[in-house]
Amino acid sequence: MALIVQKYGGTSVGTTERIEQVARRVAAARARGDQVCVTVSAMSGETNRLVDLGKSIDANADRRELDVLLSTGEQVTIALLSIALHKLGCPARSFTGSQAGIRTDTAHSKARILEIDPARLHAQLNAGKVAVVAGFQGIDIDGNITTLGRGGSDTTAVALAAALKADECQIYTDVDGVYTTDPRVEPNARRLERITFEEMLEMASLGSKVLQIRSVEMAGKYNVPLRVLSSFEEGPGTLITYEEDGMEQPLISGIAFNRDEAQLTMAGVPDRPGIAYAVLGPIADANIEVDMIVQNVGDDATTDLTFTVHRNDYERALEIVKRIGTQVGASDVTGNSSIAKLSLVGVGMRSHAGIASRMFEALAGVGINIRMISTSEIKISVVVDDKFLELGVRTLHEAFDLAAKA
Amino acid sequence: MALIVQKYGGTSVGTTERIEQVARRVAAARARGDQVCVTVSAMSGETNRLVDLGKSIDANADRRELDVLLSTGEQVTIALLSIALHKLGCPARSFTGSQAGIRTDTAHSKARILEIDPARLHAQLNAGKVAVVAGFQGIDIDGNITTLGRGGSDTTAVALAAALKADECQIYTDVDGVYTTDPRVEPNARRLERITFEEMLEMASLGSKVLQIRSVEMAGKYNVPLRVLSSFEEGPGTLITYEEDGMEQPLISGIAFNRDEAQLTMAGVPDRPGIAYAVLGPIADANIEVDMIVQNVGDDATTDLTFTVHRNDYERALEIVKRIGTQVGASDVTGNSSIAKLSLVGVGMRSHAGIASRMFEALAGVGINIRMISTSEIKISVVVDDKFLELGVRTLHEAFDLAAKA
Numbered sequence: 001m002a003l004i005v006q007k008y009g010g011t012s013v014g015t016t017e018r019i020e021q022v023a024r025r026v027a028a029a030r031a032r033g034d035q036v037c038v039t040v041s042a043m044s045g046e047t048n049r050l051v052d053l054g055k056s057i058d059a060n061a062d063r064r065e066l067d068v069l070l071s072t073g074e075q076v077t078i079a080l081l082s083i084a085l086h087k088l089g090c091p092a093r094s095f096t097g098s099q100a101g102i103r104t105d106t107a108h109s110k111a112r113i114l115e116i117d118p119a120r121l122h123a124q125l126n127a128g129k130v131a132v133v134a135g136f137q138g139i140d141i142d143g144n145i146t147t148l149g150r151g152g153s154d155t156t157a158v159a160l161a162a163a164l165k166a167d168e169c170q171i172y173t174d175v176d177g178v179y180t181t182d183p184r185v186e187p188n189a190r191r192l193e194r195i196t197f198e199e200m201l202e203m204a205s206l207g208s209k210v211l212q213i214r215s216v217e218m219a220g221k222y223n224v225p226l227r228v229l230s231s232f233e234e235g236p237g238t239l240i241t242y243e244e245d246g247m248e249q250p251l252i253s254g255i256a257f258n259r260d261e262a263q264l265t266m267a268g269v270p271d272r273p274g275i276a277y278a279v280l281g282p283i284a285d286a287n288i289e290v291d292m293i294v295q296n297v298g299d300d301a302t303t304d305l306t307f308t309v310h311r312n313d314y315e316r317a318l319e320i321v322k323r324i325g326t327q328v329g330a331s332d333v334t335g336n337s338s339i340a341k342l343s344l345v346g347v348g349m350r351s352h353a354g355i356a357s358r359m360f361e362a363l364a365g366v367g368i369n370i371r372m373i374s375t376s377e378i379k380i381s382v383v384v385d386d387k388f389l390e391l392g393v394r395t396l397h398e399a400f401d402l403a404a405k406a
Numbered sequence: 407m408a409l410i411v412q413k414y415g416g417t418s419v420g421t422t423e424r425i426e427q428v429a430r431r432v433a434a435a436r437a438r439g440d441q442v443c444v445t446v447s448a449m450s451g452e453t454n455r456l457v458d459l460g461k462s463i464d465a466n467a468d469r470r471e472l473d474v475l476l477s478t479g480e481q482v483t484i485a486l487l488s489i490a491l492h493k494l495g496c497p498a499r500s501f502t503g504s505q506a507g508i509r510t511d512t513a514h515s516k517a518r519i520l521e522i523d524p525a526r527l528h529a530q531l532n533a534g535k536v537a538v539v540a541g542f543q544g545i546d547i548d549g550n551i552t553t554l555g556r557g558g559s560d561t562t563a564v565a566l567a568a569a570l571k572a573d574e575c576q577i578y579t580d581v582d583g584v585y586t587t588d589p590r591v592e593p594n595a596r597r598l599e600r601i602t603f604e605e606m607l608e609m610a611s612l613g614s615k616v617l618q619i620r621s622v623e624m625a626g627k628y629n630v631p632l633r634v635l636s637s638f639e640e641g642p643g644t645l646i647t648y649e650e651d652g653m654e655q656p657l658i659s660g661i662a663f664n665r666d667e668a669q670l671t672m673a674g675v676p677d678r679p680g681i682a683y684a685v686l687g688p689i690a691d692a693n694i695e696v697d698m699i700v701q702n703v704g705d706d707a708t709t710d711l712t713f714t715v716h717r718n719d720y721e722r723a724l725e726i727v728k729r730i731g732t733q734v735g736a737s738d739v740t741g742n743s744s745i746a747k748l749s750l751v752g753v754g755m756r757s758h759a760g761i762a763s764r765m766f767e768a769l770a771g772v773g774i775n776i777r778m779i780s781t782s783e784i785k786i787s788v789v790v791d792d793k794f795l796e797l798g799v800r801t802l803h804e805a806f807d808l809a810a811k812a
Contacts, residue, residue: 016462050482056422057486058493065492068500069485072478076456079475080463086471087464094474098504099549143505 002167003035003125007135007157010044011174012231013077016084019043022172022231023084026130030090035125037160039135040081041153042073063108067137067147071097074134074153082132092130095121097137097145102156104138104146111146113138113155116163125164133160154215162222169224170237171211176230177238178203178210180402181255185393188403192253194239199253200226202345202379216240243347251355252346252400255393259340259386261291262314263371264307264321268331271303278328279305282320288313292341292374292381302331306372308383311337339371340386344396347378356380362399368392408573409441409531413541413563416450417580418637419483422490425449428578428637429490432536436496441531443566445541446487447559448479469514473543473553477503480540480559488538498536501527503551506537508544508562510552517552519544519561522569531570539566560621568628575630576643577617582636583644584609584616586808587661591799594809598659600645605659606632608751608785622646649753657761658752658806661799665746665792667697668720669777670713670727674737677709684734685711688726694719698747698780698787708737712778714789717743745777746792750802751785762786768805774798 006026013019022040029036042050047070054061054069078094085092101117124131135153138146148155154171161169177191178200195203197220204213210228219226219240229237269275276295283290293307309317318335325333349355356373359380363370368391372383384392397403412432419425428446435442448456453476460467460475484500491498507523530537541559544552554561560577567575583597584606601609603626610619616634625632625646635643675681682701689696699713715723724741731739755761762779765786769776774797778789790798803809 016459020463053422053482053486054489057426057490061489062492065485065488065500068488068502069482072481072485075478075481076459076475079471079478080459082471082474083460083467084463086468094471096474096551145502 001033001035003164004029004037005157005161005164005166005169006036006038006172007153007170008038008040008172008231009153009174010041010047012172013040013081014044016080018231019077019080020084020087023081023088023090025172025231026081027085027088027090030130037121037125037131037133037164037166038081039133039153039157039160040074040077041135042070043077046073046076064144067108067145070147071134071137071145074136078132078134085130085132090130091128092132093124094132094134096134097156098139098143100131100133100160102133102138102159104140104148106140106142106144106146108144108146110149111138111140113148113159116159118163121160121164152212154212155218158215158218158222158224158226161224162218166224168227169219170227170229171215172229172231173210174231175210175228176233176235177228178240179254181257181393181397185257185390186255186397188397190403192238193236194241195253196243196347197240198243198378199345199347200240202343202376203254203256250346251348251352252344252402253348254345254402255396256343256345257340257389257393258343259389260311261308261339261341261383262311262317262335262337263339263383264309264314264317264333264335265304266306266321266325266330266333267304268302269305269325269328271301275303275328276305279321279324280307282324283309283317286316286320288317292372292383294372294374308339308341308372336371338386339383340389340392341381341383342389342392342396343379343381344400345379349380350377358399359396362395363392366391366395368395407439407441409443409570410435411563411567411570411572411575412442412444412578413559413576414444414446414578414637415559415580416447416453418578419446419487420450422486424637425483425486426490426493429487429494429496431578431637432487433491433494433496436536443527443531443537443539443570443572444487445539445559445563445566446480446483447541448476449483452479452482470550473514473551476553477540477543477551480542484538484540491536491538496536497534498538499530500538500540502540503543503562504545504549506539506566508539508565510544510546510554512546512548512550512552514550514552516555517544517546519554519565522565524569527566527570558618560618561624564621564624564628564630564632567630568624572630574633575625576633576635577621578635578637579616580637581616581634582639582641583634584646585660587799587803588663591663591796592661592803594803596809598644599642600647601659602649602753603646604649604784605751605753606646608749608782609660609662656752657754657758658750658808659754660751660808661802662749662751663746663795663799664749665795666717667714667745667747667789668717668723668741668743669745669789670715670720670723670739670741671710672712672727672731672736672739673710674708675711675731675734677707681709681734682711685727685730686713688730689713689715689723692722692726694723698778698789700778700780714745714747714778742777744792745789746795746798747787747789748795748798748802749785749787750806753784755786756783764805765802768801769798772797772801774801
């Protein structure tokens, strides 16, 4: 008998028919003899409807009260799912965040879970009943209702799994797992049987929107095996765990990409200590986040500094860099918002040389010019013109043989 | 400085515009220096929407979970009203039933309030803030969410007023007070400045739907002055209190009426002990509620027994009475579902003779035949053919001079 935490997102519970479908899955898991704790999001569209109600009164609505408002969305879903489970003869009981003992800090609308008292849930599970817990919400030390912010239901699921010492945390979503890359770009993309937490974090942060980063971090921290599955089709999904000793790791797990960035370059800057700070300090002061930073040695006493920012911040960043460029005597300031980032991700590359050169060779072979390179232990990212994004993804997918069954 | 509990029903908070209007009233009361605790219903239509959602999954939806579902209706309103108050610069904080410490029994969907811990609310009020409490809900001893059943928001208001030792409990509704009779039947009907709890109970139980009977009973029990006012117009409304010594009581406060009943008569029944039980026992066993019961001495050794039931139960009751009639040897069993009940209500009639005769004289004067009579200390009810209802109400309203200013 295993203890399983299942999480169903907004589209999975978007109508009462879908909620009944979810109930059948949950009841089937219990019928197999597992203890099942389910956490759910608000029905799709409901959170937006509630936000609109609140904002129609006050665009700067009080955040404590917005949380009281939004938390009703999940409360409706837990009640409906429990009703559907009862109808199937599957004993179940709903728990609001407060009733489930989900303690958070006091940061309304973006609270973090501090601890979950698992006693009431364990009592429920040990009595053979399904526990249905509202995702995305908790209470602070004064009993105020808090919400974890959008996507917080994934975090709730992982935190519940950690507190209950669950054997697996299953995230049901509208895709049937994690893929080697986006199937809309590369039709040969293949579902991964498993992937490590570190790889998943790199994939997630690079724009694969399957899971919230916070939930993956938390799953890694508490060593909770995470599984991503489809709400609508049967299938094993993708298991996210720690790298196992002796497990044959594929070189590369997947290819992430991202075209939300823009590149800024300050060329011919006098090469002296503090120059990077002189440029990036004012960028940080303007609350612009910087992703990649590359500094090349130029000729003689000058250097070139290039970095990327989110495309929404491009205009503001360019203005700042032009101003600084004049101050520090840069020979040229240029920018480009038509770029894309391609990244190879894989824990296997730690122990294998030659991945980078094989990557660059493959891209050169189809005439793609690399504008920037940045590497980490399990990732190599390159920036290219964004018109090359699809070609680059497909080229790398083939070069690293990702379509083949691992 | 007074402590006021205000209650706004579903139509008063039916849109965000109306919620903002309520917020202006609440803020004005606070600006006058009063401490204000507000309790609200779900936005009109919302409770039905939620019930429909639940019933669409299971017509016999689990009652615990229905309560979890329905309680979100008021939770949305408290959040929206608090947001609207903040926007007006009026400090406010919302409380769910659980957060307000409203303890009930465990009877889901028709729970009764056991106690309210006023500490958190007092702390809020003493800090100069408005407390906005979800009506209609509470928690039982195990922390389960309960609802008080339809109309329970009035009860919440009175219970809050009792627990907070409020100076007045104001029920805002879509009428501007309690009237001498229904203005749709008698255009000269007049708003009462005040009425006693007992009179209000008689009026309410006879079909004047301004207030829930339970809330009036509770207000009387805890001696909480109740005031009924309009949400939409300014005005003093009607104050419901105990009869004050030395206060000049009008003879009659109002005329209630009701056409939901039907009459059954068993004639020529052998007049022996136990005959009333022989007839009414099976009626009670069939879960049919009986209102008026009249037994006349007939000729010699027989008697006539007449009683009224709700019109929905008429067919079932008639069948039972026919069966019993045969068994006990009644000479005739008849029924009539085209009747109406008219009642004069007034604490003043306790100390004044002659009210009944004046009533019967007035009805006879316009040719209305009285089919049944029943009296209590502060009420005289008659049953007439239902075609005479409007004429009877107007006749009595004039005969007792109710249109004149008291």
